[in-house]
Amino acid sequence: MDKPLKPDLQFAREIIKAGGESLKKCYQCSTCTVVCNLSPDDKPFPRKEMLYAQWGLKEKLFKNPDIWLCHHCGDCTAYCPRGAKPGEVLGAVRNLMIRNYSPPSFLARWVADPKYLVLLFLFPILLFLGELYLLGYFTGTEIPRGPNGEIAYSKFLPAVPWIDVPFMAAAAFAVICFYLGAKKYWLDLTEGVELKRKDIYNCIYETIKDILLHRKFQLCSLNKGRTTGHLLVLYAFIGLTITTSIAAFYEWVLKWYSPYPQTNIVKIIGNISGIALIIGMLYIIANRSKNAVKQGIGSYFDWFLIVVILGVGITGFMAEILRLADAGVFAYASYVTHLVFVFVLFTYAPHSKMAHMVYRATAMVFAKTVMRQESIKQKEAA
Numbered sequence: 288m289d290k291p292l293k294p295d296l297q298f299a300r301e302i303i304k305a306g307g308e309s310l311k312k313c314y315q316c317s318t319c320t321v322v323c324n325l326s327p328d329d330k331p332f333p334r335k336e337m338l339y340a341q342w343g344l345k346e347k348l349f350k351n352p353d354i355w356l357c358h359h360c361g362d363c364t365a366y367c368p369r370g371a372k373p374g375e376v377l378g379a380v381r382n383l384m385i386r387n388y389s390p391p392s393f394l395a396r397w398v399a400d401p402k403y404l405v406l407l408f409l410f411p412i413l414l415f416l417g418e419l420y421l422l423g424y425f426t427g428t429e430i431p432r433g434p435n436g437e438i439a440y441s442k443f444l445p446a447v448p449w450i451d452v453p454f455m456a457a458a459a460f461a462v463i464c465f466y467l468g469a470k471k472y473w474l475d476l477t478e479g480v481e482l483k484r485k486d487i488y489n490c491i492y493e494t495i496k497d498i499l500l501h502r503k504f505q506l507c508s509l510n511k512g513r514t515t516g517h518l519l520v521l522y523a524f525i526g527l528t529i530t531t532s533i534a535a536f537y538e539w540v541l542k543w544y545s546p547y548p549q550t551n552i553v554k555i556i557g558n559i560s561g562i563a564l565i566i567g568m569l570y571i572i573a574n575r576s577k578n579a580v581k582q583g584i585g586s587y588f589d590w591f592l593i594v595v596i597l598g599v600g601i602t603g604f605m606a607e608i609l610r611l612a613d614a615g616v617f618a619y620a621s622y623v624t625h626l627v628f629v630f631v632l633f634t635y636a637p638h639s640k641m642a643h644m645v646y647r648a649t650a651m652v653f654a655k656t657v658m659r660q661e662s663i664k665q666k667e668a669a
């Protein structure tokens with residue numbers, strides 16, 4: 288027999304605080320479920336999630352793949368006759384899920400609260416300033432330059448140990464947090480559930496294809512434009528990962544250090560990816576602003592990630608342009624600011640909205656294994 292449901296008003300209040308302030312307006316008309324193109328025919332969303340949220344049914348929400356199958360397109364919010372903003376409510380629940388699954392939970396709470404913004408940035412700022420202090424730059428040591436007297440960041444802050452150690456530590460921390468979070472979420476999703484498809488690797492492969500093509504985004508109606516921005520950012524990150532790998536190969540294997548000529552493959556891929564990143568983010572911001580009245584502008588938690596990614600792109604380009612312009616201290620300051628933004632992005636990835644990559648992918652794989660999304664496939668094919 289099912290356990291009796293117990294409302295948890297404290298949890299409902301947490302959803303409201305996390306950005307779901309409109310949730311009490313819902314009167315269960317189901318318009319949102321009808322307009323949502325990502326909602327499967329059996330047990331569709333988000334009407335039922337609005338009810339769970341009003342009652343604070345934490346377990347029903349957290350063990351529910353639909354929270355992540357929602358791609359926050361805002362169609363439901365635009366059509367809701369009560370202004371209950373179901374898209375924003377689901378976004379708030381996702382925020383709380385990240386807090387629940389990604390350890391340590393206090394970091395996700397800090398990322399979601401403007402009160403801790405300075406503290407989150409203070410850590411990498413002090414870290415890199417500390418490195419500069421140890422290298423003697425604050426006590427009159429001259430900044431080394433490249434062979435032709437040009438600015439060379441690899442000489443200013445050599446990769447080993449000053450860059451590689453903190454960034455490898457940050458990457459290891461993020462991977463461990465993601466692994467623990469995704470494992471806990473998967474165990475919650477699969478508890479007492481029959482996995483109808485056993486070909487889990489095929490489900491993972493299909494999920495990766497869905498993500499690379501952004502198939503689900505394309506099903507959104509009013510907000511189709513966001514697909515372009517999201518795809519640009521996704522491929523920019525892939526390009527920047529390739530750039531970093533090639534640069535690491537140059538440094539670790541060939542012992543060839545930056546700056547590299549603008550015609551080198553590492554610069555070409557890096558510059559194209561950087562431009563794609565900035566354009567993609569501006570596209571996302573413009574799209575959000577354009578649809579703000581109908582579909583909601585998003586929470587502080589959403590904007591934290593937007594600003595950090597944009598900061599990574601802009602400071603990266605500034606560091607390059609100011610280096611080429613031989614702008615001395617301004618170039619070095621841009622470079623250190625860029626390192627701070629990249630550090631913030633990676634270290635807090637499991638606790639910021641960036642975590643959607645992992646939790647949404649986990650929910651998508653689960654949905655395929657239980658054949659939850661068969662009716663969506665038909666919409667995709669149509």
Ligand code: SF4
Pocket residue numbers: 312313314315316317318319320333334337366367368369370371372373
């Ligand atoms: S969120 Fe809005 S559209 Fe959805 S059931 Fe509630 S009132 Fe209706």
Ligand code: SF4
Pocket residue numbers: 322323324325326332333356357358359360361362363364373374377
């Ligand atoms: S935001 Fe979009 S995907 Fe999410 S429930 Fe609403 S209509 Fe569906």
